[in-house]
Amino acid sequence: DIQMTQSPSTLSASVGDRVTITCRASQSISNWLAWYQQKPGKAPKLLIYKASSLQSGVPSRFSGSGSGTEFTLTISSLQPDDFATYYCQQYNSYWWTFGQGTKAEIK
């Protein structure tokens, strides 16, 4: 199976900061990568698919990039509602695997 590794595991940031989360795949997954946001006690929510496509209804401050084995999720100006845990996930090949998560905390 394909291993997904996110960094950092935790990030501390302030409202208005630009933040970047990195996700690395153990082998090439082309651009078959998704990003999800999860808040405590809630289900994950799809933010980005196919590495850089913004899901409908997701604010434009979220963006994704990358291909092959290295990917990034960027939040251009962190808002109070964005403090959550973020997961990357590959859907290049069965079975689908997630990164371990990155928790965005208030600085």
Added chain:
Amino acid sequence: EVQLLESGGGLVQPGGSLRLSCAASGFTFSNYAMSWVRQAPGKGLEWVSGISGSGGTTYYADSVKGRFTISRDNSKNTLYLQMISLRAEDTAVYYCAKEGKITIFGLFDPWGQGTLVTVSS
């Protein structure tokens, strides 16, 4: 609006069985593959199983293969996960999730609210 509502979770002893259900509404259920994804307490996400829109194709993670069975009843708009030989490590919130097309694809949107399965004596 797409809605997914899981049920059937609870406390079960090691070696026991449980059947989870996911009632779907707001879309043509048979036109979309569905999956189950779980999250152990305080841990990350783990894909468990997926099924095509027709029900003819199923996939399982190695960790549950041979113990879990995914199925669907398109006449009732309901997805199921039959779990047997449960282990402590199966303790998790189980989410059902809609896929983007009729074949199993691995892109999940949206997700249900989850149902908690606790395996303990």
